[in-house]
Amino acid sequence: MENKYTGRTFIVEIVAIVLGLIFLVPFYYVVSNSLKTFAEILTNTSALPTVLQFSNYVQAFEKLDYLRVFTNSLIITVASNVVLIIFCSMAAYMLVRTKKKISNIIFMTFVAAMVIPFQSIMIPLIKTAGNLGMLNSMWGLVIMYLGFGSGMTIFLYHGFIKNIPVELEEAAIIDGCSPFGVFWRIVFPLLKPITVTVMILNSLWIWNDFLLPSLVLQDPELRTIPLATFFFFGQYTKQWDLALAGLVLSIIPLLIFFFSMQKHIIKGITSGSIK
Structure with missing residues (x-):
């Protein structure tokens, strides 16, 4: 049946465009003010810069020690994604395929953990991490991200795995494949859409x-980009021009990654939500 362009469609498009422009307003303020002098930012934050101050980016790059903090952020993000994908995909697979009441209880526990605010466990977490020697360690931080990210990651994998036919696994077992091999050779390759979705959201x-x-x-040697950017704000001075330039530098790698992978987000989520 041919889809007709109606007045209702036109209104929906206008509303979508307006909402899109509203969401772009913060980006305008960040980018435009990152190209102004400090005095010009204080004078008028809404106006376009009179002279483009690309030197802000040069100074921000140097003061941030950008290559080091970028490397720290990259290591933490990649390592956290790897452990989350490996452990949570296996956990979700076992929770789906093990038809016992305890599996449902464990799954609901992971889902319930998603609503616990971080601030309520912040102090005991840091105290425990200190006792275990996990402070001042990127790998200690990765382990914490594994704990905090497991709820959502297992939830997404759980919904997706339920759509995978059990017959594929039974055929592999008949051919002599071990349970471990069934997961990594048969099931995990089929999880690519949701794995990409998980990777994007967690990143x-x-x-x-x-x-x-x-x-x-x-x-200070272990600072990530958000931590390094924060140090543009001192007790008595706030270097808005350099801070905003540093913020743009921190956003650019993530935008490149997001736009290159965004088509997989809706595909992965919808595949896991429809059975």
Whole structure:
């Protein structure tokens, strides 16, 4: 049946465009003010820069020690994604295929953990991490991200795995494949759409996270990009021109990654939500 362009469609498109422009307003302020002098920012934050101050980016790059903090953020984000994907995919697979009441209880526990605010467990978490020697350690931070990210990751994998026919696994077992081999050779390759979705969502969260790294990583050599950007704001001075330029530098790698992978987000989520 041919789809007709109606007045209702036109209104929906206008509303979508307006909402899109509203969401782009913060990006306009960040980018435009990152190209102004400090005095010009204080004078008028809404106006376009009179002279483009690309020197802000040069200074921000140097003061951030950008290559080092970028490397730290990249290591933490990649390592956290790897452990989350490996452990949570296996956990979700066992929870789906093990038809016992305890599996449902464990799954619901992971889902319930998603609603616990971080602030309510922040102090005991840091105290425990200190006792275990996990402070001032990127790998200690990765383990914490595994704990905090498991709920959502297992939830997404769980919904997707339920759509995979059990007959594929039974055929592999008949051919002599071990349970471990069934998962990694048969099931895991089929999880590519949701794995990409999980990777994107967790990367957005971990790359931009400020609170947990600020509590765990006290050594300046271990700072991530959000932590390094924060140090443009001192007790008596706030270097808005350099801070905004540093913020743009921190966003660019994530935008490139997101736009290159975004087509997989809806595909992965909808595949896991329809049975």
